[in-house]
Each structure stands twice: as structure tokens, then as C-alpha cells.
Amino acid sequence: xxxxxxxxxxxxxxxxxxxFGPVRARPDPNATADRxxxxxxxxxxxxxxIVVEWWxxxxxxxxxxxxxxxxxxxxxxxxxxxxxxxxx
Amino acid sequence: MAASTATRIYxxxxxxxxxxxxxxxxxxxxSDLTDKPRFGLKGGGSATWLAAQGITLPAxxxxxxxxxxRVLRLGNEDILLLAKDADETLAEVKTAWQAAPAPKGYSSxxxxxxxxxxxxxxxxxxxxxxxxxxDLRSQKFGADDIAQTRVGHVEAVTFRSPSGxxxxxxxxxxxxxxxxxxxxxxxxx
Numbered sequence: 255x256x257x258x259x260x261x262x263x264x265x266x267x268x269x270x271x272x273x274f275g276p277v278r279a280r281p282d283p284n285a286t287a288d289r290x291x292x293x294x295x296x297x298x299x300x301x302x303x304i305v306v307e308w309w310x311x312x313x314x315x316x317x318x319x320x321x322x323x324x325x326x327x328x329x330x331x332x333x334x335x336x337x338x339x340x341x342x
Numbered sequence: 343m344a345a346s347t348a349t350r351i352y353x354x355x356x357x358x359x360x361x362x363x364x365x366x367x368x369x370x371x372x373s374d375l376t377d378k379p380r381f382g383l384k385g386g387g388s389a390t391w392l393a394a395q396g397i398t399l400p401a402x403x404x405x406x407x408x409x410x411x412r413v414l415r416l417g418n419e420d421i422l423l424l425a426k427d428a429d430e431t432l433a434e435v436k437t438a439w440q441a442a443p444a445p446k447g448y449s450s451x452x453x454x455x456x457x458x459x460x461x462x463x464x465x466x467x468x469x470x471x472x473x474x475x476x477d478l479r480s481q482k483f484g485a486d487d488i489a490q491t492r493v494g495h496v497e498a499v500t501f502r503s504p505s506g507x508x509x510x511x512x513x514x515x516x517x518x519x520x521x522x523x524x525x526x527x528x529x530x531x
Contacts, residue, residue: 255475262402262417263491266475267475267492269492270497311490312497313498315417
């Protein structure tokens with residue numbers, strides 16, 4: 255069984271979670287060139303490295319963030335979204 | 343017919359979606375508390391409003407008490423009041439909430455959306471360990487702890503009650519849950 259540690263509920267079977275994809279910048283559609291906007295909408299990054307992703311613990315409907323290594327699939331840490339907001 | 347005298351049809355009642363599904367009894371006992379009063383608030387303002395009523399809110403995933411009501415904190419702004427034997431106090435809170443001006447959160451309709459079942463019996467621990475992957479032994483999981491996890495393949499909230507474990511989950515999964523418990527009870531008996 256693969257485990258993921260929810261910041262609110264603790265370690266759980268990864269089956270209890272849903273992934274919502276990487277945290278991305280949200281460009282303003284009115285101020286973005288068509289080329290960049292279409293890239294934002296239709297292209298997915300496929301790089302190596304560390305990604306910060308949105309995850310949801312389904313039974314508690316709690317959304318949080320996880321840092322994951324894209325090569326090894328290792329989850330480095332999970333944290334509450336307020337941490338990202340406070341940093342911004 | 344006045345709204346207060348209207349009877350609700352719960353899943354295991356005649357006319358309900360789970361009518362005819364057997365609730366196990368014997369070494370493992372499953373009982374249905376879905377018709378017992380409860381009231382859930384969710385969203386911005388819920389915690390502040392409840393605190394203003396003199397209800398002491400516990401930490402997230404912990405249970406508090408207020409005049410016979412069990413206060414379950416399922417999230418910062420997701421609180422559930424369970425009143426198996428304190429209908430009147432709960433009714434007062436509900437009436438006050440309805441009359442109060444916003445912000446006060448919104449009703450999460452737990453009395454309609456969630457089933458409330460109780461698992462007990464002499465083989466409870468064995469059955470629960472097959473139904474739920476978490477370590478729920480008493481030294482790890484106390485009387486005031488809440489686990490939001492999966493029980494019997496269903497997303498659920500579970501906590502201790504004097505006679506066993508109470509489980510809250512999506513009411514539409516009532517028959518499925520009863521069958522999952524029956525299957526486990528069949529193996530543990």
C-alpha cells in the first residue's frame with residue numbers, strides 16, 4: 255500500500271486521495287499573447303525535477319499541497335495551502 | 343400537513359432505498375441511527391457563529407461536548423452537532439441559526455445527506471480492522487478522536503461511541519455499507 259501523509263488527517267492509503275495537478279501561474283487572458291495563452295491551456299509541462307501539486311483528501315474534502323519528485327515519484331513533503339499563500 | 347409532522351423516509355424504512363437489506367446482529371451488530379437528530383454547518387462564519395452561542399469548539403478531528411450534544415470538528419469551518427439524546431438543545435441551536443443574520447456558515451444538510459450507523463458487538467475490533475485500514479486500537483484512537491477515512495469501502499467519518507464505533511457516510515451508500523459489514527461479519531463470526 256502506498257501512503258500519503260495528509261497535513262490534516264495524517265498518513266492514509268493513497269487511494270483516499272485525488273490529484274488535482276501542479277500549481278500553475280494564472281496568466282490574465284486579456285494581457286497574454288495568443289501563443290502564450292494557447293500554451294497555457296493546451297500544453298502540459300514534461301520536465302524533470304520537483305513539482306508542487308494540489309491534492310485532495312476525499313473523505314474530509316481537504317485540499318492541500320504536495321511536493322513530488324517527478325523522476326522518482328517520491329513525495330517530499332505535504333503542507334497546507336496557507337503556507338504558499340503566506341509566502342506570496 | 344405541517345412540515346413538523348411530516349415523516350421522513352430513511353433508507354432502511356419501508357419505501358426507503360435500502361429497505362429489505364439486513365442489518366447484521368450477533369457477534370457483530372450494525373444499528374441504524376440515521377433518524378437521530380444532527381445539524382451540520384460549513385463554510386465561512388460557521389465556527390465564529392457556533393462559538394458565539396457558547397459552544398466550545400474542539401480542535402480539528404476532535405470531539406467536544408455541549409449540553410449533551412457531541413460537537414465534531416471535521417474541518418476549520420466544518421462542524422457537526424450530534425444529538426442522539428439531546429434533541430431539544432439541538433433544536434434550540436437550529437432555531438437560533440435559522441433566525442440569525444449572516445455570516446453564519448451554511449447548513450451542510452448532514453441530517454439528510456449522511457447516514458449514521460453504529461457498529462458494536464463482541465467481535466467489533468476484529469470486524470473494524472477488516473473494514474478500516476487505520477489503527478483504531480484504544481491506545482492510538484481515543485474517545486474524542488475522529489478519523490475521516492474509508493470504512494467498508496465507503497468514504498466515512500468514524501469515532502468511538504460507548505458501545506462501539508459510530509460511522510457517518512453518504513446516505514446513498516446505506517445498503518452497500520450494510521452488505522459490506524455483513525460480508526466482514528460472516529468472515530469474523
